[in-house]
Amino acid sequence: MPRQPRRRMLTDRTRLEVWGDPIAHSRSPRLHAAAYGVLGLDWEYGRRRVDEAGFAAELDGMDATWRGLSLTMPLKHAAAARAATLDDDARLTGAVNTYLLTDDGPHGFNTDVGGLARALEEIGVRRPQRVRVLGAGATATSAVVAAARAGAVDIDVRARRPDAAAPLVAIGARLGVTVRATTLDAPDPVSVDATIAAFPGGTDLGALAGPLASASGPLVDVVYGGWPTPLALAWERAGVPAHDGLTMLLHQALLQVRLFVTGDASRPLRRDDEVLAAMRIALMGD
Structure with missing residues (x-):
């Protein structure tokens, strides 16, 4: 400590x-x-x-x-x-x-990390078992740790370059949780209790967003400017709640x-x- x-x-x-x-x-x-x-x-x-x-x-x-x-x-x-x-x-x-x-x-x-874990709880995501993180940058690192702190034991990281998520996989091992890194367009995404989007504001995944939204719990998009983001709109079209980073x-x-x-x-x-x-x-x- x-x-x-x-x-x-x-x-x-x-x-x-x-x-x-x-x-x-x-x-x-x-x-x-x-x-x-x-x-x-x-x-x-x-x-x-x-x-x-x-x-x-x-x-x-x-x-x-x-x-x-x-x-x-x-x-x-x-x-x-x-x-x-x-x-x-x-x-x-x-x-x-x-x-x-x-x-x-x-x-x-x-x-x-603690702020994101508390935000998940506030929107009703309590002790999730499986969480998806979109992105593999610095913010995604905090998102993986926050998901683990919130109770997740299985974290699905989606990134344009899965090799960039190697540090996130290593952090998962240190925390005793499974972190899997795949491409954004990997087929048949598994259902998750929540999704954390850790992309820069305005990121638009186009047709890739629909399948991810349909297999997702609530979205927390960490950006809070230019709301709703393209990702938030995709979740809303799928009938799934989307929340900004505020x-x-x-x-x-x-x-x-x-x-x-x-x-x-x-x-x-x-x-x-x-x-x-x-x-x-x-x-x-x-």
Whole structure:
């Protein structure tokens, strides 16, 4: 287990930001402001455009007023490489989306995994046995771990190049679950309890989407811009519910808030339900 940061190191740290490139679209400042308002914390949470080339310099320039960072693309792998410690999900995926900043360095966490697992539960997918993941990139890695955390024992990965999913198969072996990688057009897809789409927004599988949708439980498409996506429309045509990535975004942000406040994502906040409700309202502001 990763070493937990000592809370006394966080006492006077009140500044937080979300970093990435692009970043202007990020809803994190709104989500976090709502949470800290409920908790009565006078913390500052902003956004900063940071690309991978400039990440190390920006990180090295931070002083002791900084409490933590939310990290989005393209920084998640660079953040993992610079972390003093990693939680289990960050270590498995090689991706960090949250830094807790202390005197002994940045501590890295991956709350995307827990956020996606909680999102599956919210839409009614509880302890699924079989899950399908579409894609084999970095987001698909978190999706495989989230499916396993949610209870799946059999994960069907569909990718344009199945060889690209070899790391996902290896992660499955480490978690004690079966991960099979096949092409998007493999015949007769098996029925699954849920599908997680981990493609870039706007991906259109054309005629390939119909058979996948018909053999699927609810779809969680991790994107949340340009909704409904072509995949969501294919699921709706098949009469199967489709959900965007906002629920995942909400729950991963709550886990980040728990980390920033308590140092432990599994430890509920005081007024945890009220915080989640306020963040949900803030998220629906658009």
